[in-house]
Amino acid sequence: EDKVVQSPLSLVVHEGDTVTLNCSYEVTNFRSLLWYKQEKKAPTFLFMLTSSGIEKKSGRLSSILDKKELFSILNITATQTGDSAIYLCAAIKAAGNKLTFGGGTRVLVKP
Amino acid sequence: EAQVTQNPRYLITVTGKKLTVTCSQNMNHEYMSWYRQDPGLGLRQIYYSMNVEVTDKGDVPEGYKVSRKEKRNFPLILESPSPNQTSLYFCASSLSLRLAGHEQFFGPGTRLTVL
Numbered sequence: 001e002d003k004v005v006q007s008p009l010s011l012v013v014h015e016g017d018t019v020t021l022n023c024s025y026e027v028t029n030f031r032s033l034l035w036y037k038q039e040k041k042a043p044t045f046l047f048m049l050t051s052s053g054i055e056k057k058s059g060r061l062s063s064i065l066d067k068k069e070l071f072s073i074l075n076i077t078a079t080q081t082g083d084s085a086i087y088l089c090a091a092i093k094a095a096g097n098k099l100t101f102g103g104g105t106r107v108l109v110k111p
Numbered sequence: 112e113a114q115v116t117q118n119p120r121y122l123i124t125v126t127g128k129k130l131t132v133t134c135s136q137n138m139n140h141e142y143m144s145w146y147r148q149d150p151g152l153g154l155r156q157i158y159y160s161m162n163v164e165v166t167d168k169g170d171v172p173e174g175y176k177v178s179r180k181e182k183r184n185f186p187l188i189l190e191s192p193s194p195n196q197t198s199l200y201f202c203a204s205s206l207s208l209r210l211a212g213h214e215q216f217f218g219p220g221t222r223l224t225v226l
Contacts, residue, residue, distance in 0.1 A: 002170075006153075034214070034215070041219055041220050042201060042217035042218060042219055042220055043154070043201075043217050044217070045214035045215065045216075048214060088153060088154060090154070097142060097159065097161060098156060098159065098167070098169060098170075099144070099156050099159075099169075099215075100156070100170065101146075101153045101154040101155065101156075102153055103151060103152060103153040104153050
């Protein structure tokens with residue numbers, strides 16, 4: 001059975017801190033990994049990672065995939081209160097385009 | 112405006128009363144999908160569709176049906192809802208997941224309560 005596990009479950013930081021979120025996966029025929037941010041309702045897309053070792057960046061957020069060790073990390077530097085959200089990762093299979101999501105990491109950034 | 116719409120946004124119903132949650136996208140996307148989100152369980156895929164008349168089961172399809180008669184619409188049908196289907200439901204679409212870099216766009220969610 002395919003499995004995606006995120007850690008930690010939740011964390012509380014102060015503005016300016018750096019956070020690192022983990023996503024490990026056990027997915028047959030793995031193709032890509034997605035990261036989403038969910039604030040109040042619908043998740044919004046952050047990154048799609050397909051190749052191992054290539055960092056993707058968007059402002060203060062960055063992410064990298066390790067296909068040998070089967071995990072991805074999402075880093076947020078110089079955190080702001082607006083970064084408070086649930087961060088979700090999902091693995092896409094090569095065949096069939098089925099997605100498996102992790103349980104999410106809840107991040108709270110305090111002023 | 113490019114978007115995914117869902118209706119209704121909130122629904123309280125009783126066990127056994129058939130219901131349909133509609134999903135529509137105006138982006139000419141091939142891929143559409145339904146998820147349910149429950150505390151501690153994250154998002155779980157119910158069904159997905161890679162194009163018109165092509166649907167496949169996700170991880171939790173039991174108790175649900177879908178159809179894809181037109182590209183823009185992907186309704187979720189609960190023939191006989193039960194309390195364990197009380198959840199927050201999201202519809203999502205993307206141009207095509209076969210092409211790297213194509214993100215999914217999510218609808219606003221439907222909060223369903225089955226009494």
